[in-house]
Amino acid sequence: xRYIDLRSDTVTKPSEEMRRAIADAEVGDDVFNDDPTVMRxxxxxxxxxxxxxxxxxxxxxxxxxxxxKTISHPGDEIICEEGAHIFNYEVATAAAxxxxxxxxxxxxxxxxxxxxxxxxxRPLDIHSPRTRIVAIENTHNRAGGxxxxxxxxxxxxxxxxxxxxxxxxxGARIWNAHIATGIPLTExxxxxxxxxxxxxxxxxxxxxxMVVGNFEFVQEARRTRKMFGGGxxxxxxxxxxxxxxxxxNIKRLNEDHDNAWYLAETLSEIDGIYVDLDSxxxxxxxxxxxxxGRQVSEVLGAFKEKGLLAVQFGATKIRCVTHLDVTREDCxxxxxxxxxxxxx
Ligand code: TLP
Numbered sequence: 418x419r420y421i422d423l424r425s426d427t428v429t430k431p432s433e434e435m436r437r438a439i440a441d442a443e444v445g446d447d448v449f450n451d452d453p454t455v456m457r458x459x460x461x462x463x464x465x466x467x468x469x470x471x472x473x474x475x476x477x478x479x480x481x482x483x484x485x486k487t488i489s490h491p492g493d494e495i496i497c498e499e500g501a502h503i504f505n506y507e508v509a510t511a512a513a514x515x516x517x518x519x520x521x522x523x524x525x526x527x528x529x530x531x532x533x534x535x536x537x538x539r540p541l542d543i544h545s546p547r548t549r550i551v552a553i554e555n556t557h558n559r560a561g562g563x564x565x566x567x568x569x570x571x572x573x574x575x576x577x578x579x580x581x582x583x584x585x586x587x588g589a590r591i592w593n594a595h596i597a598t599g600i601p602l603t604e605x606x607x608x609x610x611x612x613x614x615x616x617x618x619x620x621x622x623x624x625x626x627m628v629v630g631n632f633e634f635v636q637e638a639r640r641t642r643k644m645f646g647g648g649x650x651x652x653x654x655x656x657x658x659x660x661x662x663x664x665x666n667i668k669r670l671n672e673d674h675d676n677a678w679y680l681a682e683t684l685s686e687i688d689g690i691y692v693d694l695d696s697x698x699x700x701x702x703x704x705x706x707x708x709x710g711r712q713v714s715e716v717l718g719a720f721k722e723k724g725l726l727a728v729q730f731g732a733t734k735i736r737c738v739t740h741l742d743v744t745r746e747d748c749x750x751x752x753x754x755x756x757x758x759x760x761x
Contacts, residue, residue, distance in 0.1 A: 466606030493518025527557025562701030
């Protein structure tokens with residue numbers, strides 16, 4: 418059976434053209450710093466964000482964790498929104514590998530404000546952890562792909578400068594924020610000290626994320642990546658897919674956003690289903706089925722039998738993510754399956 422796969426934008430398969438780019442890639446040993454394709458991808462990414470340097474890493478989790486480890490000491494404190502991926506879905510690596518203490522803020526649709534963060538920044542005191550990092554997630558996965566407003570990022574940047582903190586951006590889906598708002602990537606690059614951005618979510622590459630920042634940081638991050646087992650060899654074959662993704666798959670993200678909106682609006686009309694339409698800002702739709710009295714696991718099972726895949730996202734919620742392997746017709750078919758399961 419061909420499934421309509423809305424589990425995540427990570428499920429995309431490399432296109433024919435991307436596979437050709439992979440096959441044609443020039444390679445070297447990247448741990449020796451001589452893979453020309455990786456070097457091209459790193460230079461290109463740094464330039465896109467208006468920053469000095471970038472580093473290719475295997476995953477978004479490694480991207481975030483390499484950043485956090487590189488800029489902190491064990492016992493330092495990190496402030497982030499309570500739904501953040503680094504807090505909920507990265508296997509507590511920040512605690513286990515970097516010894517970081519989390520202080521989480523309950524935001525609204527994934528957005529926390531500088532005013533909320535300010536009182537949490539601890540004064541230097543021999544008894545207290547040292548507040549070191551503020552981490553922002555844009556777009557915010559758990560909140561449903563919401564966009565972190567640029568003005569608030571700016572306010573957090575200013576607070577960080579005032580208090581001597583570093584700002585990390587989990588930009589796994591920063592491309593979606595960029596396309597939805599028209600805000601240049603260089604603006605995001607300007608407001609964060611360290612960034613982790615993914616090639617294997619909306620952009621359709623099979624593997625890979627990029628760490629971005631200044632020269633000194635990226636040099637040190639290269640050491641951290643090696644420490645975490647992420648030093649790779651003839652990885653130009655994968656970097657070529659990343660270059661292809663950056664060159665071809667950013668501009669089209671609006672299609673995914675339009676499809677997500679179509680799904681969200683139509684599904685919200687079904688009895689027993691609630692979608693917070695204000696949170697549908699990019700390619701993620703979170704569907705609350707609490708009112709239907711149905712169990713998520715039972716509903717997902719019924720979907721699967723009819724050819725639709727989605728994931729559980731909390732006790733009563735289902736997440737659907739649109740991406741480049743999902744067409745408008747697929748979305749229409751997915752809606753039909755929702756209707757069959759909930760209306761019969
Ligand atoms: N998110 C995955 C799952 O881990 C939940 C998904 O399907 O959405 N930051 C953010 C904001 C992410 O959403 C993800 C992946 C990551 C980091 C980690 O990336 P990977 O999976 O490449 O380690």
